Amino acid sequence: MNFIAIKMLMGNRAKYLGIIVGLTFASLLITQQAAIFLGLMTRTFGFLTDTGLPDIWVMDPKVQYIDDLKPLKETESLRVRSVEGVEWAVPLYKGLLKARLPNGTFQACNVVGLDDETLIGGPPKMLEGRLANLRSSDAVIVDVVGAKSKLARTLPDGSRIPMRIGDTMELNDHRAVVVGICQVQRTFQSQPVIYTTFSRATVFAPRERKLMSFVLVKAKPGQDIHALCQRIRRTTGLAAYTRDEFKALTVRYYMKYTGIPINFGTTVILGFIVGVAIAGQTFYNFTLDNIRYFGTLKAMGASDFMLLRMILLQAATVGAIGYGLGVGTASALGLLTGSTELSFRLPWQLLLFSAVAVMLICAGSAVLSMWKVMRLEPAIVFKN
Amino acid sequence: MDSANSIAVLCKGLTKSYGSGNNQVHALCGVDLEVRTGELMMLVGPSGCGKTTLISVIAGVLERDGGECLVFGYDFKQMNPQEKTRYRGKNIGFVFQMFNLIPALTATENVAVPLIINGVKRREALDKAREILCRVGLSDRTHAVPAELSGGQQQRVAIARAMLHDPKLIVCDEPTSALDHETGHKVMELLREVAVGVGRAFIVVTHDARIFKFADRIAKMDDGHIISIENMRTDLSSNTKC
Numbered sequence: 232m233n234f235i236a237i238k239m240l241m242g243n244r245a246k247y248l249g250i251i252v253g254l255t256f257a258s259l260l261i262t263q264q265a266a267i268f269l270g271l272m273t274r275t276f277g278f279l280t281d282t283g284l285p286d287i288w289v290m291d292p293k294v295q296y297i298d299d300l301k302p303l304k305e306t307e308s309l310r311v312r313s314v315e316g317v318e319w320a321v322p323l324y325k326g327l328l329k330a331r332l333p334n335g336t337f338q339a340c341n342v343v344g345l346d347d348e349t350l351i352g353g354p355p356k357m358l359e360g361r362l363a364n365l366r367s368s369d370a371v372i373v374d375v376v377g378a379k380s381k382l383a384r385t386l387p388d389g390s391r392i393p394m395r396i397g398d399t400m401e402l403n404d405h406r407a408v409v410v411g412i413c414q415v416q417r418t419f420q421s422q423p424v425i426y427t428t429f430s431r432a433t434v435f436a437p438r439e440r441k442l443m444s445f446v447l448v449k450a451k452p453g454q455d456i457h458a459l460c461q462r463i464r465r466t467t468g469l470a471a472y473t474r475d476e477f478k479a480l481t482v483r484y485y486m487k488y489t490g491i492p493i494n495f496g497t498t499v500i501l502g503f504i505v506g507v508a509i510a511g512q513t514f515y516n517f518t519l520d521n522i523r524y525f526g527t528l529k530a531m532g533a534s535d536f537m538l539l540r541m542i543l544l545q546a547a548t549v550g551a552i553g554y555g556l557g558v559g560t561a562s563a564l565g566l567l568t569g570s571t572e573l574s575f576r577l578p579w580q581l582l583l584f585s586a587v588a589v590m591l592i593c594a595g596s597a598v599l600s601m602w603k604v605m606r607l608e609p610a611i612v613f614k615n
Numbered sequence: 616m617d618s619a620n621s622i623a624v625l626c627k628g629l630t631k632s633y634g635s636g637n638n639q640v641h642a643l644c645g646v647d648l649e650v651r652t653g654e655l656m657m658l659v660g661p662s663g664c665g666k667t668t669l670i671s672v673i674a675g676v677l678e679r680d681g682g683e684c685l686v687f688g689y690d691f692k693q694m695n696p697q698e699k700t701r702y703r704g705k706n707i708g709f710v711f712q713m714f715n716l717i718p719a720l721t722a723t724e725n726v727a728v729p730l731i732i733n734g735v736k737r738r739e740a741l742d743k744a745r746e747i748l749c750r751v752g753l754s755d756r757t758h759a760v761p762a763e764l765s766g767g768q769q770q771r772v773a774i775a776r777a778m779l780h781d782p783k784l785i786v787c788d789e790p791t792s793a794l795d796h797e798t799g800h801k802v803m804e805l806l807r808e809v810a811v812g813v814g815r816a817f818i819v820v821t822h823d824a825r826i827f828k829f830a831d832r833i834a835k836m837d838d839g840h841i842i843s844i845e846n847m848r849t850d851l852s853s854n855t856k857c
Contacts (some may be wrong), residue, residue: 232731235720242719527715530676532704532732534697609676609703612711613667613788 232533236541239521240548246520247549249513254553254589255560257506261499262561262577262585268495269581270574275485276478277416278325278343278424281355285447286456288477289320289463292470296484297477298419300325302441307469311446314466316459318449321346324432325444327422330382331401338381340423342402344432352447353413354426360396360411365428371402372411377423402435419485421572503588510553511596514546518600522607530609538604542597550593554586623784623816624650624673628682631668642668644839645682652783655807655817655829660836666820669836670786673818675703687783704732708777710806712789714769716761722748722772723757729780740779747775751805767798774806787819791826803829 241247273280278297279288289311291301305322312320324344329337345352345365353362358375365372373382378394385391394400398409402425415424427435433442448471450459456473463471472480486492518525525538565575629646632639642665650656650673658666671677672684675691684690687706691699708729709715716725726744731737748757751771761769770790777785790806791799803826811817819830827833833845 234737235717235724235728235731238719238724239717242717523715524717527709527711527717528728528732529700530674530703530709531729532700532707534700537732610671612676612709612715613671 232537232541233544235528236544237548239524239541240517240545243517243520246513246517250510250517250549251553251556253509253511253513254506254549254592255556257502257510257592258554258557258585258589259560260502260505260557261588262558262581263564263575264495264498264502265581265584266561266565266575266577267573268491268499269578270576271419271491271495272482272485273576274417274419274574276481277418278341279474279478279481281415282323282352282447283355283474284351284449285321285474286450287448287460287463287471287473289446289448289467289469289471290444292468294470296481298325299484300444302439303443303446303469304441305443307467308443308446310467311448311463311469314459314463316451316454316462318451319349319351320446320448321349321351322429322443323352323445323447324429324436324442326432326436328403328425328435330407330423330425331404332382333384333398333400338423340377340382340402340425341418341420342425342427342432342435344427344429346447347428347430350428354415354424356414358412358414362411362426364410365426367408367410369399369406369408369431370410370427371407371431372413372426373409374415374424375412376417377425378409378412381423403437405435407435417572417574503592506589506592507595510549511592511599514549514593514596515599515603517545518542518603522603523611525604526607526609526611529604529607530612535605539601542600542604546593546597546600550589554589557589558582558585621652622649622685623652623687624648624818625685626669626673626682627684629669629672629679629684630681631665631672631677631679641839643672643679643682646836646839646841648834648841648844650784650816650818652814652816653811654831655811655819657827657830657833658818658820658836659822659824659827659833661822664836665839666836667788670788670818670820674707674709674784674786675699704729705780706783708780708782708785710770710773710777710785710787710790712792714761714766714773714793716769716772716776718761721758721760722753722764722768725761725772726776726779729776733780744775744779747779748772751775765798766794767802770794770798770802771805774802783814784816784818787817787821789821789823790819791821791823796825799823799826 276297291303293301308320308322326342327339328342330340331337350362350365364370373394382394383391394409396409400407436442450456460471562577565577568575626646626648629643631643632641634640646669658669660666672679723741723744726748727740730740730743745757748754751774753768753771756764756768791802794802807829831848833847834841835843
C-alpha cells in the first residue's frame with residue numbers, strides 16, 4: 232500500500248507542492264530565526280568563550296552579565312590569590328573606551344587589559360604579530376573585524392584601508408600603536424576589541440578609584456571547581472563563577488531583560504503557525520479530496536490500520552522533504568552570511584528542535600486526516 | 616454453497632432507515648431477496664427507492680437495522696469490523712457509477728489494488744492486473760492514468776479491478792449511467808462475458824432500461840420494497856414479490 236500512498240500524494244501536484252512549500256517555510260523560519268537567536272545569545276558571552284584559560288571568574292557580587300562592569304580594587308586579586316586551592320589569580324580590565332581615528336572620528340571600543348606579567352586572558356588566535364608584542368611601548372592588538380571595518384581608514388574616494396600593524400590611534404587621548412591583529416568571537420554590541428596590558432589599560436581608562444573588572448582564577452590540579460568558587464565567595468565576599476556559570480548568568484540576563492527572546496520567539500511561533508495553517512490545512516484538504524478513494528479502498532477491504540499507515544507515510548514523506556528543504560535553505564543562508572554581521576548558530580540540538588516542530592505539524596494534520604478516515608463509512612463509495 | 620444456482624445472497628425482512636424522529640426516512644422496508652450463484656440480478660426502480668441502500672447492505676459497507684442478510688452463508692452482523700473488512704476484501708468486487716479509479720495510479724496499478732490489499736506482492740499483483748486488462752481489451756492502455764482513458768475504458772478498468780481477486784459476489788452501482796448507449800452496451804457485454812460465471816453472483820443496480828436484456832432476473836423496487844421479480848431467462852425458476 233506504500234506505493235499507492237506515495238503516488239496518491241504526489242499525483243496531486245498542486246496540493247503536494249503546497250504542503251511541501253508550507254513545511255519548507257515553517258522549517259526555514261523556525262530554524263533560521265532560532266539559529267540567529269542562538270547566534271546572538273552566543274555573542275553575549277563571546278568574550279568568555281575566547282578567554283579559555285581561567286577556570287573561575289571573580290567579580291563584584293552585583294554583576295549581572297559580562298558587560299555589566301562593577302570595578303574592584305586591585306588588591307582583591309591578592310585576596311583571591313590567597314584562597315586555598317588557587318593556582319594563580321590575575322587581574323583583568325574590561326571597559327568601553329573611545330578611540331579617535333586618523334580621520335578624526337571616534338569609535339567606541341571594547342578594551343581588554345591583560346595581566347602585565349602573564350598576559351593571561353589574551354585573544355584565542357593571533358593572525359599577525361605576537362601576543363608578547365604587547366610588552367612594547369603603547370602597544371595594542373586589534374581584532375581583525377574591527378581593523379577591517381570600524382577602525383579602517385576611509386580615503387576621500389570612499390575606499391577603506393584596514394588598520395595594520397604599525398598604525399596608530401588615540402585611546403582616550405593616549406597614543407596607541409597596533410602591534411598585532413587577532414581573531415575573536417563577534418561581540419553582542421559588535422564593537423572592535425582592543426587588547427593591551429592591564430597597566431596600560433588603566434592609563435587609557437578615565438581616572439577612577441577602582442579599575443579592575445575581574446580576577447581570573449586557575450584552580451590547582453585536582454581541585455573541585457565548584458567548591459573553590461564557594462571558598463572564594465566565602466573568603467572574599469566577591470562573586471565567583473565557573474565559565475559556564477558566568478555564561479549562563481549572562482544569557483539569563485539577556486533573556487530576562489531584553490526583548491530578544493520575545494521577538495525571535497514570536498517569529499519561531501509564526502513559523503509554526505505558517506506550518507500549521509498552510510501545510511497542515513493543505514494536507515487535511517488533500518485527505519478530504521481523496522476521501523472517496525480512501526472510501527473505495529475501505530470498501531475493497533483495506534483495514535483502518537492500512538489507511539492510517541498510508542496517511543502517516545504521506546505525512547512523514549512531506550515532513551521529511553519540507554524539513555530537509557527548510558533546514559538546508561537555513562544552513563545555506565547561514566553559510567552565505569557567515570562572514571557578515573548576522574549571527575547564526577546551528578547546533579544539532581536546534582536541528583532536532585525544528586525536526587520536532589515539523590513533526591508536530593505533520594502529526595497534527597495527520598491526526599485530523601486519520602480521524603476523518605477512521606470515521607469514514609465505506610458506503611460513501613455509492614454516493615455520487 | 617458454491618455450486619451452480621445455489622443461493623449466494625439471501626435477504627429476509629431487511630430494513631434500514633436513515634435519520635431519526637420526524638426526519639426518519641425508511642430506505643428498506645422488509646426486503647426479501649434471493650440472488651443465486653451464476654446469475655446476474657438487476658435491481659431497478661426509481662431514484663430513492665432503496666436500490667443503492669440494498670446493495671450497500673448486501674456488500675457489507677452499510678449496517679442494516681433489522682431482518683436477515685446472508686452472503687454465501689455469512690452474516691455481516693455477526694462479524695466484527697476487521698472480519699467484515701477482510702471478508703469484503705476477499706469475496707466482494709465493486710463497480711461504481713463514477714468508476715472510483717485512483718487518479719494518480721495507472722490502469723494496471725488501479726486494477727492491482729484489491730490484490731495488494733489482500734497482501735499479494737506488488738509485482739505479482741501487477742502481473743495479474745496486466746493479464747486481466749488484456750482480457751477486457753485494454754492491453755495497450757496498461758500504463759495510462761484514468762484521465763487518459765475514455766469513460767468506457769475507465770469502466771472496463773473498474774470491471775477488471777472488481778474481478779481480479781476472483782470474488783464470489785460483484786456489486787455494480789449504475790455501471791452504464793455515465794456512458795453513452797453504445798459504450799454502455801459494450802460494457803454490459805463485457806460484464807456478461809468475463810464476469811458472470813459459475814460460483815459467482817452479480818448484482819447490478821440500474822435504471823437504464825436499455826441494459827435490462829443482459830439480466831437473468833430483474834427485481835423491481837419502489838419505496839423500499841421489492842415489488843416484483845421478473846425472470847429474463849427460461850432456465851431459472853421465478854421468484855415472487857415480497
